[in-house]
Amino acid sequence: MAENLLTMVGGEPMGVGDTYNCATEVISLELDVLGKELNFRIGLGKGRAKLADIVPLARTICTKITDAVVESIYSDGGRIPCRKGCAACCGRYLVPLSVPEALCLKEEISAAPQYQRESMFRACLLAARRILSQKPPEQFLDQTAEASPVSTAELNLVSSWYVSLKLPCPFLYNGVCTIYEQRPLACREYFVKGSAEACRGRRGIAEVVQMPLQMPNVLAQLAGELEGASAEAVILPLTLLWCEQNPERAGRTWPAAMMVKRFVEIVKEMASKNSTAAVA
Numbered sequence: 001m002a003e004n005l006l007t008m009v010g011g012e013p014m015g016v017g018d019t020y021n022c023a024t025e026v027i028s029l030e031l032d033v034l035g036k037e038l039n040f041r042i043g044l045g046k047g048r049a050k051l052a053d054i055v056p057l058a059r060t061i062c063t064k065i066t067d068a069v070v071e072s073i074y075s076d077g078g079r080i081p082c083r084k085g086c087a088a089c090c091g092r093y094l095v096p097l098s099v100p101e102a103l104c105l106k107e108e109i110s111a112a113p114q115y116q117r118e119s120m121f122r123a124c125l126l127a128a129r130r131i132l133s134q135k136p137p138e139q140f141l142d143q144t145a146e147a148s149p150v151s152t153a154e155l156n157l158v159s160s161w162y163v164s165l166k167l168p169c170p171f172l173y174n175g176v177c178t179i180y181e182q183r184p185l186a187c188r189e190y191f192v193k194g195s196a197e198a199c200r201g202r203r204g205i206a207e208v209v210q211m212p213l214q215m216p217n218v219l220a221q222l223a224g225e226l227e228g229a230s231a232e233a234v235i236l237p238l239t240l241l242w243c244e245q246n247p248e249r250a251g252r253t254w255p256a257a258m259m260v261k262r263f264v265e266i267v268k269e270m271a272s273k274n275s276t277a278a279v280a
């Protein structure tokens with residue numbers, strides 16, 4: 001995984017041995033998130049990279065951004081109940097993955113120990129059967145075609161339909177996320193202010209925290225540009241099935257340096273459109 005990419009955050013190399021030695025150029029990314037400056041130094045490898053290879057870098061940046069937002073809420077006296085081990089919202093929302101994330105998750109699950117891998121595949125298959133046995137809204141089907149971008153209203157319709165299925169996340173086992181370290185960016189970016197009880201549909205208030213940058217959108221745009229297609233999203237329970245049906249997209253490669261540079265540009269473009277995340 002990520003053999004062709006080198007990520008350095010705060011000056012600390014996070015790449016793996018050979019890749020680190022292969023870095024020919026280092027580029028910087030500076031973001032100002034709610035007044036906190038985040039500095040990233042990203043090494044560019046010489047080789048070629050698959051779409052899945054960009055995901056660790058996206059996860060690193062995403063975590064730094066969400067940490068800054070959470071810290072800012074706490075310093076203003078706010079309360080966030082979200083933490084590792086709380087699965088109050090898991091299964092209550094549609095979790096979309098960008099194509100690079102879908103391909104990366106498939107690789108990670110395939111590399112898991114056999115028992116774990118088989119039980120995840122089984123759980124996803126059962127969830128996929130349940131989803132596909134229902135009649136989804138037209139907009140859901142359109143997303144697999146070369147469709148124009150889905151509007152917020154259409155997305156809300158698909159989301160409400162999905163929630164009505166009351167389908168627990170296939171990666172939730174005994175109330176614990178079994179892929180916590182590899183969880184989708186949408187899960188990483190989901191935080192609420194208030195009470196986790198409200199997330200369970202009980203009493204209290206849970207106000208969703210707006211993140212300054214949606215990393216799944218960054219990856220969706222990047223993948224769309226590289227593949228020459230429109231931006232796509234794959235819903236979490238259908239991810240493994242979708243990957244089985246798109247094997248050629250897992251193996252396609254691009255020059256790693258070009259991919260990382262464009263990724264950084266898209267992050268900057270999206271951040272500069274948002275008032276709470278500026279390019280420093």
Ligand code: SF4
Nearest residue numbers: 090169171172177187
């Ligand atoms: S992947 Fe993990 S964090 Fe995301 S919805 Fe599923 S169980 Fe929850």
